[in-house]
Structure formats: C-alpha cells, structure tokens
Amino acid sequence: MKEIVFDFFNYFVFFYTSLMAITFIVMMFLSFTSLKLRRSYYDDNYVRKVLSESPYTPGVSVIAPAYNEEKTIIDNVDSMLGLDYPIFEVVIVNDGSKDSTLDKLIEHYELVEVPFAYIERIKTQPFRRVLKSQNPEYRRLIVVDKENGGTKADASNAGINAAQYPYFICTDVDCILRRDALYRCIWPVLSSSKHVIAVSGTMRMANGCRIKDGQVVEVRPPHTPIPLFQNLEYMRSYLVGKMG
Amino acid sequence: MDEILSGFDYLTYYFYLLYYKFIGYPIVVRICIAVVTLCVVFYLFLALYLAYGIYRRQREKKLGQRIFDRFYEPLKEVLGDRENHPVGEIAQKVRHDVKKSLKRQEMRFLVQVLIKIKSELGEKVNNYNMQNVQGVFKVGSFFEREIQFGRPRQKIQALLSIQSVNGYVSEAVLVRFLYNRRLELRNAARFAYMWLSQSNPFRFFDEDTTMKLSRWNMAEIHMILMHRQKMGFVVPSFLKWVNSSVEDNVKAFFVSEIKLFDQRDNCPPLLEMINTKTWPLRNEIVRTLGGMDYIEAEPKLVEIYDVQPEYIKQNILTAVAGLRSGRGLGFLHEAFERADDQATKLRALTYIRDYGEQGRELFGQLDDMAEGPAAQLFAHVKHPLTNQA
Numbered sequence: 001m002k003e004i005v006f007d008f009f010n011y012f013v014f015f016y017t018s019l020m021a022i023t024f025i026v027m028m029f030l031s032f033t034s035l036k037l038r039r040s041y042y043d044d045n046y047v048r049k050v051l052s053e054s055p056y057t058p059g060v061s062v063i064a065p066a067y068n069e070e071k072t073i074i075d076n077v078d079s080m081l082g083l084d085y086p087i088f089e090v091v092i093v094n095d096g097s098k099d100s101t102l103d104k105l106i107e108h109y110e111l112v113e114v115p116f117a118y119i120e121r122i123k124t125q126p127f128r129r130v131l132k133s134q135n136p137e138y139r140r141l142i143v144v145d146k147e148n149g150g151t152k153a154d155a156s157n158a159g160i161n162a163a164q165y166p167y168f169i170c171t172d173v174d175c176i177l178r179r180d181a182l183y184r185c186i187w188p189v190l191s192s193s194k195h196v197i198a199v200s201g202t203m204r205m206a207n208g209c210r211i212k213d214g215q216v217v218e219v220r221p222p223h224t225p226i227p228l229f230q231n232l233e234y235m236r237s238y239l240v241g242k243m244g
Numbered sequence: 245m246d247e248i249l250s251g252f253d254y255l256t257y258y259f260y261l262l263y264y265k266f267i268g269y270p271i272v273v274r275i276c277i278a279v280v281t282l283c284v285v286f287y288l289f290l291a292l293y294l295a296y297g298i299y300r301r302q303r304e305k306k307l308g309q310r311i312f313d314r315f316y317e318p319l320k321e322v323l324g325d326r327e328n329h330p331v332g333e334i335a336q337k338v339r340h341d342v343k344k345s346l347k348r349q350e351m352r353f354l355v356q357v358l359i360k361i362k363s364e365l366g367e368k369v370n371n372y373n374m375q376n377v378q379g380v381f382k383v384g385s386f387f388e389r390e391i392q393f394g395r396p397r398q399k400i401q402a403l404l405s406i407q408s409v410n411g412y413v414s415e416a417v418l419v420r421f422l423y424n425r426r427l428e429l430r431n432a433a434r435f436a437y438m439w440l441s442q443s444n445p446f447r448f449f450d451e452d453t454t455m456k457l458s459r460w461n462m463a464e465i466h467m468i469l470m471h472r473q474k475m476g477f478v479v480p481s482f483l484k485w486v487n488s489s490v491e492d493n494v495k496a497f498f499v500s501e502i503k504l505f506d507q508r509d510n511c512p513p514l515l516e517m518i519n520t521k522t523w524p525l526r527n528e529i530v531r532t533l534g535g536m537d538y539i540e541a542e543p544k545l546v547e548i549y550d551v552q553p554e555y556i557k558q559n560i561l562t563a564v565a566g567l568r569s570g571r572g573l574g575f576l577h578e579a580f581e582r583a584d585d586q587a588t589k590l591r592a593l594t595y596i597r598d599y600g601e602q603g604r605e606l607f608g609q610l611d612d613m614a615e616g617p618a619a620q621l622f623a624h625v626k627h628p629l630t631n632q633a
Contacts, residue, residue, distance in 0.1 A: 025283040115623030191460035
C-alpha cells in the first residue's frame with residue numbers, strides 16, 4: 001500500500017511539473033509570435049495622428065477606486081489627468097476611506113458637490129455624493145464618494161455607473177499609466193475585425209524605475225532580489241501567460 | 245583502439261543514452277521525457293534568439309539616438325522656418341552631402357525624426373521646406389525601396405509614413421500591393437494610394453462592394469478625405485457607396501461622412517432610406533439628418549420615434565432639438581414624460597431647457613412641479629458643472 005502511494009505521488013509530481021514546463025514553453029512560443037505580429041502593425045505616431053482629431057474616436061472613462069490613499073492620491077490623479085487622448089474622463093471612487101483621501105482631493109482640485117443624476121446600472125453600495133471641480137483645468141475629473149462595499153469590484157461598479165463614455169478602463173489609483181495608454185488600449189478595439197469586448201494591458205513594477213511628473217521616464221529592474229524575482233514573475237505571467 | 249565520435253554521432257549517442265536511461269519506465273513517462281527534452285532545446289534556442297534580439301535593439305537604439313542628435317535640431321529649424329530654402333541650402337544647414345545616401349536603417353530613423361518634428365510643429369511646418377528636405381535625403385526613393393523590397397512590417401511602416409510626412413511615391417509602386425492577400429498590407433497600400441492618387445483614388449469602393457471596414461479603417465479614410473479636401477481636391481458624393489455597399493457598417497460610415505462633409509443634396513434620398521431594417525444604418529441616418537439641420541426630416545423623425553430602440557430614440561431627440569423648427573418642443577416634452585429610461589429622460593430634459601425662451605419657460609414650470617428622483621434630474625441639468633468634459 002505504501003509503495004502504491006509513493007509511486008502515485010512520484011508520478012503525480014513528475015507529470016505535473018512536466019505539464020507545467022511544456023505549457024510554459026508552448027505559451028512562450030505563442031506569445032513570441034503574437035508579440036511579433038502586434039509589433040508589426042502598431043505605429044505610435046500614426047495612430048495618434050489618426051485618432052487625435054477623428055470624429056470616430058470613442059471617449060474613454062478611466063475608473064480608479066481609492067481607499068486610504070492620502071499619501072499618493074494627488075500625484076496619481078495628476079498622472080491620470082495628464083494622459084494623452086482627445087476624449088476621456090477620470091472617475092475616482094472614494095470607497096469609504098477613513099483617512100484624508102477625499103479631503104485632499106477636494107482641497108487640491110477645488111471640488112464641489114454636484115447634483116449628479118446617478119443612474120445605477122449596476123447595483124452597488126449607496127453613494128453619498130458626486131463631486132466635480134470648479135477649475136476648468138480639472139474638468140475631466142469626477143469624484144464619487146460612496147460607502148465601503150468591502151470589495152474593489154463594488155467601487156469599480158460605482159465608477160462605471162458614473163461614467164459617461166462608452167468605454168472604460170478599470171485601474172488602481174496607484175498604477176501609473178503610460179501617457180499613450182488609452183491610444184494603445186483603444187486601437188485593438190477599433191482595428192479588430194472581430195467584436196472586442198475587453199483589452200488587457202501589461203503591468204510592470206515601478207521599483208527601480210525613474211519617475212518624473214507622474215510618468216516613468218526610464219525603465220529599470222529593481223535592485224533587491226525579492227522585488228527582482230517578483231518583477232520577473234510579473235513579466236512571465238503577462239508576456240508569456242496572458243499573451244500566450 | 246578508441247572510437248572518436250564526430251558530427252551526427254554525438255546526437256545519436258546522447259539520444260540512445262537518454263533512451264536507455266528510461267527504458268524500464270512506462271511509455272507515457274518516456275513520451276513525457278522526450279517532449280520535455282525537445283522543449284528544453286527549443287527554450288534554449290528561444291533564449292538565445294531573445295538575447296540576440298535585445299542586443300540588436302540596443303544597437304538600433306544607439307543608432308537612432310545618433311541620427312536624432314545629428315539631425316533633429318537643424319531639421320526642426322528648417323521646417324519651422326517661414327522662409328523657403330532650396331535643396332542646396334538645406335543640405336548645408338543639416339550638414340549632409342546630397343550625393344551620399346544614408347543607410348536604410350538610418351533612413352528609417354530619419355523618417356521617424358521627420359514625423360516627430362511634423363507632429364510637434366503641426367500646421368506651422370513649412371511644407372515647401374519639407375519637400376526639399378525629402379529631396380536632400382532622397383526620402384521618396386527610400387520609401388519606394390522599402391515598399392518594394394522590405395519585409396512586410398517595413399512595407400507597412402513605409403506606407404503609413406508617407407502620409408505622416410506628406411511624402412510621395414509613384415503609383416506604379418503601390419499598384420502591386422493594392423490587391424495583396426495580406427489584409428494589413430493591402431489596406432495600408434490602398435490608403436496610401438487614396439492619399440496620393442490624382443486619378444480615381446476611390447476606385448476600391450466601386451470595385452469591392454463587399455469590402456469590410458473596421459472602425460479604425462473608417463478613421464483612416466476620414467483622415468485621408470480631410471487631407472484631400474485641404475489640398476483642394478473634390479470630395480466625391482458618398483451616396484453612391486451607401487447604395488452599392490453590401491456591409492451595413494460600411495453604409496453607415498458613408499452616411500456619417502455625408503454629414504461630416506456637409507453634402508446636403510444627399511438629404512432627401514437619406515430620408516427615404518430611414519425605414520431601413522438595419523438599426524445601425526437607421527441610427528446613422530437620424531444623426532446625419534439632424535446634424536445637417538434638414539428640417540424636412542422632423543415630421544418623419546417624430547413619427548418613427550416610438551418604435552425605435554433606446555439609443556435611436558436618444559439620437560432622434562438630439563436631431564429634433566438641433567433642428568429648432570419651433571414645433572419640436574411639444575415632442576420633447578412628451579418624450580420626457582413618457583420615457584422610462586433615465587438617460588433618455590435626462591437628454592430630453594436638457595434639450596427642453598436649451599430650446600430657446602419657450603423651452604426655458606417650460607423647464608421652469610416642470611421644475612417647480614418635480615419631486616423625488618425627478619427633482620434630481622432637474623438639479624443635474626441646471627447645475628453648470630454637470631455634463632461637462
């Protein structure tokens with residue numbers, strides 16, 4: 001009996017690791033060909049030139065739930081407001097923060113409460129108020145203040161309810177988006193012959209990178225071993241796993 | 245005497261070494277070992293290929309930086325200068341010998357520099373100087389060589405770059421790729437042809453009635469049409485392609501272009517087509533008739549309103565509100581009262597408020613009577629910061 005159990009365990013480990021190895025390598029090959037193909041047809045300058053003044057460019061809502069982000073909220077929202085795209089808005093959902101996240105937003109962006117006709121397409125925890133800026137420079141910003149729903153999904157849904165554009169990006173408020181991220185995300189939606197319902201981006205760690213004015217100006221790997229391995233794991237999962 | 249392995253013998257030796265190592269194991273295990281071994285070999289190959297790719301990219305990056313440092317500032321000065329400069333003078337300013345040509349890879353980076361400068365300067369770029377700069381560096385010949393002899397990616401890049409720098413290539417070069425089986429190359433060639441051709445640039449719309457267009461293609465075609473209009477070429481009437489195209493989204497695209505190029509003569513035929521069974525086409529016709537202020541369409545729009553899906557209803561409200569015939573206010577009021585979709589109600593209410601003096605008066609009366617959720621809608625419409633982006 002013991003031998004059978006040991007044999008079973010040995011074979012299980014063997015086949016499991018073999019399957020993992022084969023899967024990773026096959027996906028690496030698939031992602032390699034897929035990346036080569038995508039690289040062929042996307043041209044930064046040309047895409048920007050076409051979409052920047054086109055009446056066919058769709059609007060995009062950037063939705064970012066925020067919970068207790070007082071230390072970095074202003075820098076991160078500034079970074080989002082600085083995105084390069086002709087038609088977009090930034091919806092920050094204050095998910096019942098217990099710190100001064102909302103107060104900082106109100107003070108910095110001159111926010112006032114507005115009587116927003118909030119259409120609850122998706123059920124969420126009740127929202128308290130919607131705020132917009134009196135400063136025309138921040139006209140793209142809208143802040144939804146709501147009660148904490150326990151999950152990020154609840155906050156994202158509230159952001160979707162408040163969004164006015166047909167496309168939206170759900171991101172974390174502490175994520176730095178590339179300046180041309182919206183162009184890159186919308187291009188496969190517009191150019192595909194098939195109906196595209198979602199587009200995913202590639203995430204990397206900001207550790208070690210040089211960041212200026214809310215944008216990554218130089219990409220570098222982290223210096224310490226654990227974040228370095230974590231970065232490698234991110235790249236494996238996005239560039240190999242997801243792309244494959 | 246010792247036997248020495250050579251060439252293929254090594255592979256045979258290690259193959260049998262591996263084979264006999266696992267000879268006592270079940271067949272499934274042996275197959276698994278073989279597959280993993282092959283994968284390891286493939287993985288090593290891929291790792292080497294990636295390493296080589298990284299090395300090549302670093303080398304290209306350095307080359308690109310060299311070209312940028314050498315030509316960016318002098319070219320920006322020339323292209324931003326209001327004064328026209330001949331070829332010889334430009335060659336002197338950028339310190340380039342006209343008799344010599346840059347290498348192909350260098351030319352690719354130079355074209356990127358030109359595109360960057362053009363996008364920075366926008367309308368301020370001196371087009372005469374731009375043509376002469378392209379003469380100095382023989383950019384036209386470069387494009388032709390890339391399109392004829394480059395790899396598919398390079399061909400497509402060159403075709404897209406022609407539009408970005410107002411470049412020129414002979415139509416004879418493009419003709420080969422107009423019917424290429426590779427869709428991306430075919431589209432890039434066709435759009436470059438439309439951009440450049442002075443004789444029948446839109447022949448593909450006549451020839452290929454089953455042509456499919458993505459929204460990206462539509463944006464590209466619109467940009468080309470705008471460019472041609474700016475250059476003084478006549479924009480064709482799109483109605484013929486609305487009738488001849490098989491794909492509904494292509495029909496809808498041409499209807500939209502009718503509005504964007506203000507082809508008012510096409511309004512009566514469009515009104516006749518409004519009862520089409522295809523909703524996206526009907527939606528676009530509604531938007532076009534409203535966008536071109538075709539007042540004769542109002543009775544028909546009001547007539548068909550009730551049986552439309554919500555998004556077409558909203559566009560009918562926009563159209564009627566925009567027409568400002570004086571008769572639309574009653575319709576907007578009724579639409580507001582009967583709408584069960586909040587977004588439609590909100591839209592109708594906004595248009596009531598914006599419908600001149602009478603509209604504001606009606607809005608005020610309705611606001612006074614509003615209670616509960618309806619009052620929230622009125623507050624939303626009244627506040628100056630809402631509906632702002």
